[in-house]
Amino acid sequence: MRKAVFLMAALLFVTFRVEAQRVPRSLYVENNLGRTLSAIDLESGRIQQNVLTLGQIPNDLLAYRDRLFVVNSQPPEVWVVDVPSRQVTKRIALPEGSSPYQMALVGSRRAYVSLLVANEIAVLNLADGRIEKRIPVGRAPQAILVDLAENRAYVANTGGYPDFRPSSISIIDIRNDSVLYSLPVPENAQALSKGPDYRIYVVCSGKWGANAGKLCILDPWAPPKYEPAIVDTILLGGFPGDVAVTPEGLVFVSDWGDERNGFLYVYDASRGEVIHSATNPIRVGKGAGKLLYDTAENVLYVSNFADDTVQRLDPASGTVLATIRVGDGAHALAITEAVELHDPWADEVVEFTPGSPWSRFGYAFFPDNVLGPPTPSSAVNAYSPSNRADEILSLGHGGQITLAFTDNVVVDEEGPDFTIFENCFISPWIGGPFVEAATVSVSQDGVTWLTFPYDTLTYEGLAGAHPVRDPLHSTDPQLSGGDQFDLAVVGLSWIRYVRITDLGDVWREGPFNGDFDLDAVVAIHSRDEIPSTAAAEQASVPPRSPWLSPAYPNPFNASTRLRFYLPSPAVLKLEILDSRGRLVTCLCDGSAEAGEHWISWDGRDACGKAVPSGIYLARFTTSNVRLCEKLVLMR
Structure with a gap:
């Protein structure tokens, strides 16, 4: 249930809930010729073939939380698949003859779908399945990249068969679904990916057999006008088709290859040099197609259409670590994260009152981005925080959010009992944490609250003051970092609710510090039921602080x-x-x-x-x- 109540220019959001069962972290493969999905359990290595039959011409696959989105060109539909049951729960019809090609989420409630033949982007309302708008773009659009931080979407327009001209990049303002810019690029723009340098890397395949594949670099804020512009074009050769960028700035580009192998090319964005091109490619399976970088495991996946395999590679060395046989015509790839029946994360947003001013950053993915585990990326550390809108939510100046643990309770044991993950980081300019602080209150019943005592000089007792070191070990306080809290400080043996309130005007952390950005709340110590001795313990242990x-x-x-x-x-x-x-x-x-x-x-x-x-x-x-x-x- 979703309810919004307007109060003093603030929104109160009541009762958001994540329902879950145990599902392993998995890699799904869309088999284009077989018209099925394969599933690879990334925890056990188990492979399941043909777990779901797709449309006549499946073309794209996208994962979000416990859902998969399948784009079928024929029939022209988007299918919503429930991951735990592997059942299609919704079919969203698209215009007949439009040839839907790829899809990108614009938050958790809307999506863009490229319509190859119609030369348009369809704006989908995922809740009711309506097409809210059709945005005219360039000729034969394919890939879509949504950048929520900049409120923009980038569309690669191939130019269309057979001449692939004019090829262009359309840049859309996602706030009003209108085209802001159109930039010409070399023939057959196929794929897009954003790098750690905030630039957009565009693969232009050229014409088949011309050996003219190129990698274009689009700077969204190029001088002198600080407008989007292509600032470099790099000749790779071959006929490349997809692109993925690692946090270290290694740009991987796939190429169908020859009769024996598919090819991978590599451009080092940090050094500005080509490491592998058509003259010295990394050789992989036949018909190399789609690429997917796994941020949690720091590995690269490539689907090989011609030999029906998926390969796992080490990005640093380019070494193939594993070859996995899947279905006929391995194509699009997507990873779904593990879902637990009883997990240590907060499960429900009880209330959210944005502050003022409020950037709205992350709101497109609210409440999903503050529930579940912290950002699942090995690249997140004390010097490199999470900045993804699908993982964090800005509370705004003085904003407040209340979360609940519904399938368990946090209990008081030795050491800290729960951790709040914010995107605090070690700033090279100040030589210490870049603090965006908030007070923390806890409750057993959601009515009576206790606030952790805090010190605005040392930031002890506040959230948003300690950098995250390793979000992949979020329940280990020795490894995780983040802001850790011990229930003994407030004299409680267990709690179900956590309330976080941005400091606002109470204290100014610094001249450039922003507002609190919530990633996750994680229990270090939890139980499925309230401890039987809780009442007695509660009476015998008075709070240590006011x-x-x-x-x-x-x-x-x-x-x-x-x-x-x-x-x-x-x-x-x-x-x-x-x-x-x-x-x-x-x-x-x-x-x-x-x-x-x-x-x-x-x-x-x-x-x-x-x-x-x-x-x-x-x-x-x-x-x-x-x-x-x-x-x-x-x-």
């Missing part, structure tokens, strides 16, 4: 109540600030005994005057702790 719970009710109209706790007698101050950080009133300024305390605010300032509707901040300060909670007043 805490401030969220106000209730919130939003409020007449008045709201705040609850705070002191582990020992202390001098404290509880203030109400407006959205610009100005003092509205002080609710408490003095000494208080140890224990829990309640205090009310009636929505009035220090002079007794009713304040207007808006967002306010409750700031709780002791000698060693400062905590804040957001309040929403609605008159």
